[in-house]
Amino acid sequence: MTKINCLNPIAKVGLDLFSDNYEITEDFAQADAALVRSAVMHELEMPGSLKCIARAGAGVNNIPLDKCADQGIVVFNTPGANANGVKELVLAGMLLAARDITGGIEWTKSEAAKSDANVAKTAEKEKKKFAGTEIKGKKLGVIGLGAIGAMVANAAVSLGMEVYGYDPYISVSAAWNLSRSVKHINTTEEIYKTCDYITIHVPLLDSTKGMINKEAFDMMKDGVVILNYARDILVDEEAMAEALKSGKVKRYMTDFANPASVNMEGAIVTPHIGASTEESEDNCAVMAVNEVIDFIENGNIKNSVNYPACDMGVCDKAARVTICHKNIPSMIGQFTSAFAAENINISDMTNKSRGDYSYTMLDLDTKATESVVKSIEAIDGVIKVRVIK
Numbered sequence: 041m042t043k044i045n046c047l048n049p050i051a052k053v054g055l056d057l058f059s060d061n062y063e064i065t066e067d068f069a070q071a072d073a074a075l076v077r078s079a080v081m082h083e084l085e086m087p088g089s090l091k092c093i094a095r096a097g098a099g100v101n102n103i104p105l106d107k108c109a110d111q112g113i114v115v116f117n118t119p120g121a122n123a124n125g126v127k128e129l130v131l132a133g134m135l136l137a138a139r140d141i142t143g144g145i146e147w148t149k150s151e152a153a154k155s156d157a158n159v160a161k162t163a164e165k166e167k168k169k170f171a172g173t174e175i176k177g178k179k180l181g182v183i184g185l186g187a188i189g190a191m192v193a194n195a196a197v198s199l200g201m202e203v204y205g206y207d208p209y210i211s212v213s214a215a216w217n218l219s220r221s222v223k224h225i226n227t228t229e230e231i232y233k234t235c236d237y238i239t240i241h242v243p244l245l246d247s248t249k250g251m252i253n254k255e256a257f258d259m260m261k262d263g264v265v266i267l268n269y270a271r272d273i274l275v276d277e278e279a280m281a282e283a284l285k286s287g288k289v290k291r292y293m294t295d296f297a298n299p300a301s302v303n304m305e306g307a308i309v310t311p312h313i314g315a316s317t318e319e320s321e322d323n324c325a326v327m328a329v330n331e332v333i334d335f336i337e338n339g340n341i342k343n344s345v346n347y348p349a350c351d352m353g354v355c356d357k358a359a360r361v362t363i364c365h366k367n368i369p370s371m372i373g374q375f376t377s378a379f380a381a382e383n384i385n386i387s388d389m390t391n392k393s394r395g396d397y398s399y400t401m402l403d404l405d406t407k408a409t410e411s412v413v414k415s416i417e418a419i420d421g422v423i424k425v426r427v428i429k
Contacts (some may be wrong), residue, residue, distance in 0.1 A: 054325025
C-alpha cells in the first residue's frame with residue numbers, strides 16, 4: 041500500500057484518482073509521497089520512505105529542492121495548471137489600473153453616499169473623479185512568455201492592445217501557442233522604454249530578483265502601470281514606492297501583500313489569489329496526482345524541478361529499476377556491470393541528467409534480485425534505487 045500525505049488540503053477531484061492501492065495518511069513520517077500547496081517544508085525531516093513530493097502549483101520556494109535531490113526525492117510542480125486563473129486576474133488588474141473602479145466602489149460604500157437620498161444625482165456629479173482610460177490601443181509589455189505570460193499576451197491582443205513580448209528562453213511549445221500579433225522584443229530595455237503597461241511572468245532567480253528597480257523605472261514612460269503576479273521580490277519595493285510617489289508609475293498591481301506593498305499609495309494589492317479559483321485548484325490537484333501515480337507505478341518523471349524529465353512509458357518487461365544518482369562519470373558502466381555479473385539482461389535503458397543529478401531507468405528481461413539491488417546501492421554516487429516491478 042502506497043501512503044500519500046497531504047500537507048495542505050488537496051481538491052477531491054485529484055485525490056479521487058488514487059486507486060485502492062493508495063492510502064491517504066496524516067503521518068508524514070510514514071509517507072511514500074507528499075502533496076503540498078503552500079506549506080513550508082524547509083524545516084521538515086524527510087522520512088526515508090519518501091519518494092516524491094508534488095506541489096499543486098508552479099512555485100516551489102516552500103520546498104528544499106537541493107535537500108530533496110540529495111535524498112533521491114523527486115519534486116514535481118504543475119506548470120500551466122493554474123495559468124488561466126492567473127491570466128484572468130492579470131487582465132482584471134489592467135482594467136482596475138486603467139479605470140478607477142476601486143475608487144468608485146469605495147465612494148458608493150461611503151457613509152455620505154449611503155445617507156444621500158439623492159445619491160443617483162450626486163453620483164452623476166462625482167463620477168468624473170473616477171474617470172480613466174481604455175486599454176484598447178495601449179502598449180503592453182510581457183516579460184516572460186511561459187504558460188501564463190503567453191496567455192496574457194494572447195488575451196491582450198484580443199482586447200486590442202499592442203503587445204510586446206520578451207523571453208530569451210521561450211520554449212518551442214510556448215512559441216507555437218503565441219499569437220502572431222505579439223511583437224518579439226530582444227531586451228527588457230525596449231519594453232521599459234516603449235510600453236504603457238508592463239507585466240512580469242518570470243521565475244525567481246538571482247538574475248531576476250529586484251529586476252524592476254530604479255534603473256528600470258528611469259527608462260519607463262511617466263504614468264506606466266506595473267503588474268506583478270509572479271513573485272513580490274522581482275520588484276525593488278523601495279524603488280517602487282518612490283516611483284509611485286513621483287508619478288513615474290501610475291499604478292502598481294500586485295498579488296503579494298506584505299508590509300511594503302500594502303502601505304504603498306497607488307498600489308492595488310490582492311492577497312495572493314491568482315490561482316484561487318475552483319478550476320485552478322482542481323487542475324493543479326489532478327496534474328499533481330497524475331505525476332505521483334506515474335512516478336510510483338512506472339518510475340517516469342514529468343515536470344520535476346530537481347531531477348531530469350525521463351519517460352519510458354508503461355513497463356511491459358519482467359522488471360524495471362530506477363536509480364537516482366550523482367551526475368558523475370562511469371555510472372552507467374557500473375550499473376550494467378552489476379547486472380551482467382548476475383546474468384541479468386537489460387532490454388531497454390535511458391539516462392538523463394540535470395545539473396548535479398541524474399536519473400537512470402532500466403527495463404530487465406528477468407526480475408531484479410535483492411543482491412543486484414544491493415550492489416547498485418553500494419556504488420559511490422548512487423542516491424536511491426527503486427524496483428518498480
